[in-house]
Amino acid sequence: MAQLNCDTAFTIPLFGGIPVAESVVVTWVIMAVLLIAAAILGRNLKVENVGKKQLVLETIVGGLYNFFYDLLGEEGKQYIPYLMTVGVYIGFANMIGLFGLKSPTKDVGVTGALALMSIILIEAAGVRKKGTKGFLKSFAEPIPIMLPMNILEVFIRPLSLCMRLFGNILGAFVIMELIKIVVPIFVPAVLSLYFDLFDGFIQAYVFVFLTSLFIKESIE
DSSP states (O other): OTTTSOOEEEEEOSTTOEEEEHHHHHHHHHHHHHHHHHHHHTTTOOSSSOOHHHHHHHHHHHHHHHHHHHHHTGGGGGGHHHHHHHHHHHHHHHHGGGGTOOOGGGSHHHHHHHHHHHHHHHHHHHHHHHHHHHHHHGGGOSOGGGHHHHHHHHHHHHHHHHHHHHHHHHHHHHHHHHHHHHOOSSHHHHHHHIIIIIHHHHHHHHHHHHHHHHHHHHHO
C-alpha cells in the first residue's frame, strides 16, 4: 500500500506551503536524464562521414518520425515532435521502476495531465485546420442529432487516455507485488523485465498512437 500511495516528497514554503509529489520529483529526474542525454548525443553531429553513434541516433529518431508521419501525413507533421517527446517520456517513466524509483504514471494526476495536454492539442489542431466556425460546425456532423454525443466525446477521450495508461501501469505493479509474495526468488526478476520494459513501452506506444489517430481525425 505504501508503494501505491503517491506521497509528498517535500513542501515549498510559499503561499502556505506547496506540496510537491514524488511523481513530480521523479519526472524532474527523467527530464534531467533526457536533457543530458540529448546534449551528449547531439554534440558533434556531421552531414558527411558520420560515426556509429550518429547512425544509431538517426535510425531511432528517423524511425519514430516516419512512424508518426505515416499516420498523420504532411498536414500533421508539425505535431510529431510533441508525440515523440511524450512517447519517450512515458517509456522512460514506465521503466523507471527498474532503478528503484516509483513510476510517475502510477499517479493518476500525471496520466491525467498527459491526457489533458493531448486533448488540448487535438482540439487545437481541429481549430487550426477548420477555423473556429468550421470546428464548431463539426460537432453537428454527420447529422445534428449527434451533437450531444460529439460534445461528450471531447471529455471521454482524455478520460480514456488517462485511465488506460494509469490502469495498465497500476495493474502491472499490483501483479508484480503479488508475485513477489508468492514466488520471491528469480521469477519476479524475469517478469519485471516484461512489465517494466516490454509492457511499459507498449503502453507508451498505445498512448501516442491513439493521440495521433485523434489528431488525424481532427484535421481531416
